[in-house]
Amino acid sequence: MADTMQLSKDEIVAASLRKMQTELSAARMPLREAVAETCRILFAFGHDSGLAGQITARAEAPGTYYTQRLGLGFDEITADNLLVVNEDLEVLDGSGMPNPANRFHSWLYRARPDLNCIVHSHPPHASALAMLEVPLEISHMDACVLYGQTAFLEKWPGIPVGNEEGEIISAALGDKKAILLSHHGLLVAGASVEEACVLGVMFERAARLQLLAMAAGEIKPIPPELGREAQRWTSTQKRFEATFAYYSRRARRESLLDPATVG
Template sequence: MTATDTRTTPPAPVAGGAAEWSPRVMPPVGADLTERQKLACAFGILARSGFTENIAGHITVRAGDSGAPGGPGDPESLWINPWGLWWEEITASDLCRVSPAGDVLEGRWDVTPAYHIHTELHRRRPDARVVVHNHPYHATVLAALGVLPEFVHQTGSMFDGDLVFVDEYTGEVASSELGADLADRIGDASVVLLANHGVIVTGATVEEAVYRSATLERQCRLTYDVLGRDRTLVPPPLRRAMKASLLERGTEFFWNGAVRALLRDRPEVLD
């Protein structure tokens, strides 16, 4: 016997985010991290999340922002990973600080000229304090298909209104002119799939950029796994509230746990 649904009006959806509920206290990371240490952790976390392609990829953070290691009066330099180290082996002392022209101002190593993927985004957009770029497998598959991740699961709602596809491959972005052209194509989007290339994620903080990057690859895999099948999507009116809940409540949860797990295995990442 099938139960009869006697509802006449469905209940109103929740508001979502911190306005709906916030935790009284959160389990801490267990260490006070500098911004440089956070960036080193970002590489380790995303390497463990399957976001990397061996020699590829870079994450940049504006060094001159308040609280960042570049200090006041240095608004344009960037912290970035060096050429030659895999993401899973980077420590805080390995990071380099570079000028917008790519000159190494601090650090022992060279950096890739592909940092131009980042520089113009940092210059144009105050919201893009952190820029993450790599070639995670399932995001790259969708980029080859010309398909953006769909809202097939509630967690994908964190990308509502943020996605764009750059549909032309222009080769290695190794000049300021190519970086400016890419920034024109991206506009104000914060999650970008690049045809035949990879993905860019921007964020206001290291914590948020890493959470969104790790989550994106899983959402791309979910989309790929259901391609060609009948599927349902999260309704557009419900995505905003879920997005707020994920980012406003979930970012600290994800980051703290990911750092704790990383430091159990690689405490030297902070060195």
């Protein structure tokens, strides 16, 4: 006789979340390796745009963070060629220079001590929405990890290399974890590298779904209580870790199949 068929949905959800804490497992990478792997994952999911975009994560010393070296694409980043910089973008470890646009990351880390990793990229579908000055809409179950977490910067402040842009973007993000920057791209941030990576991949997928839906008709909103329920369901650290591990396996398989990577 089944023991769970009479349980309420809330009871089943709570029991499943508890089970995920012990049964859903994925080996976590060291921080430096996870940042580099995030770059490669985002490349595999179409986030590359030449030298544009930055992935950063708080490093071990206060006021410092990891980032990639300017001049390398997302697909070329390794743990060995990452830089450690301070808030003034002075290189403390590694060779080369960081992207000057990293300055707004320093502002975000100051404003949000709960955030430990920032992903900023210019993938095509999010960039297309940015060109339209249209906010991201979360209206599909798959994208609900971002439900209630998206902000919108309607006016483009220009290239984000000054302190003004740092103040503007950090204020626009507020207490959210994701933002669409008009005429620019996406930014997501998480408490962990795994979370930020997953949010970045899902942001671009949500933008693609939105453009497809807009071409067909009017997007219908989902009930707020169900959106919040789905956001809580998909937003556990264990789930982020498992999803990140899958993205990593997928990116590595695809790189092996790409003729450009074969010697």
